[in-house]
Amino acid sequence: MTKDDPKLGSRLLIGAIAGIVGTMAMTSAMHRLHKKLPPRERYPLTPREIVDQVGAELRAELDSGQAKDVTTAAHFAYGAATGALLGAANVMMGPVTGGLAGMSVWLGSYMGWIPGAGILKPATRHPARRNLLMIGVHVVWGVTTARAMRELVEARATMMRDGPDKDAPG
Numbered sequence: 001m002t003k004d005d006p007k008l009g010s011r012l013l014i015g016a017i018a019g020i021v022g023t024m025a026m027t028s029a030m031h032r033l034h035k036k037l038p039p040r041e042r043y044p045l046t047p048r049e050i051v052d053q054v055g056a057e058l059r060a061e062l063d064s065g066q067a068k069d070v071t072t073a074a075h076f077a078y079g080a081a082t083g084a085l086l087g088a089a090n091v092m093m094g095p096v097t098g099g100l101a102g103m104s105v106w107l108g109s110y111m112g113w114i115p116g117a118g119i120l121k122p123a124t125r126h127p128a129r130r131n132l133l134m135i136g137v138h139v140v141w142g143v144t145t146a147r148a149m150r151e152l153v154e155a156r157a158t159m160m161r162d163g164p165d166k167d168a169p170g
Contacts, residue, residue, distance in 0.1 A: 019083015022145030102142020
């Protein structure tokens with residue numbers, strides 16, 4: 001790394017912000033692709049299933065809107081946290097590396113810690129079309145997150161650079 005590269009704290013922040021941007025793109029893609037699934041496979045996607053399983057006691061006390069809010073918050077928080085980890089590793093990755101990172105997140109989650117924790121069945125036991133949807137949207141997340149990180153790093157080097165405050169009063 002050079003002296004101009006963001007330090008770890010900055011990379012974590014950049015990655016978290018980019019992870020939120022990536023999660024928005026992912027959520028939009030999930031919304032559009034979910035409608036294309038056959039009717040019998042249009043049950044809630046895994047972010048909702050995860051929240052329902054992890055917070056089963058809490059879920060019983062929430063109305064539908066509140067459950068959607070908790071799912072949305074958890075989904076974006078996970079995207080931000082995962083983006084922060086990605087940013088810690090490399091805020092200047094390209095789209096291919098970003099896409100591979102997104103696929104790795106899917107693999108580590110849906111074939112790793114989620115079934116390992118007994119939250120959901122492993123992806124090998126989910127319908128194939130739903131798996132393809134989720135793999136695809138994780139690629140969208142990875143590519144978008146990678147691009148957003150690069151944009152933020154470039155913005156820091158230009159519009160957020162050090163210099164005189166010429167618009168300050170006085």
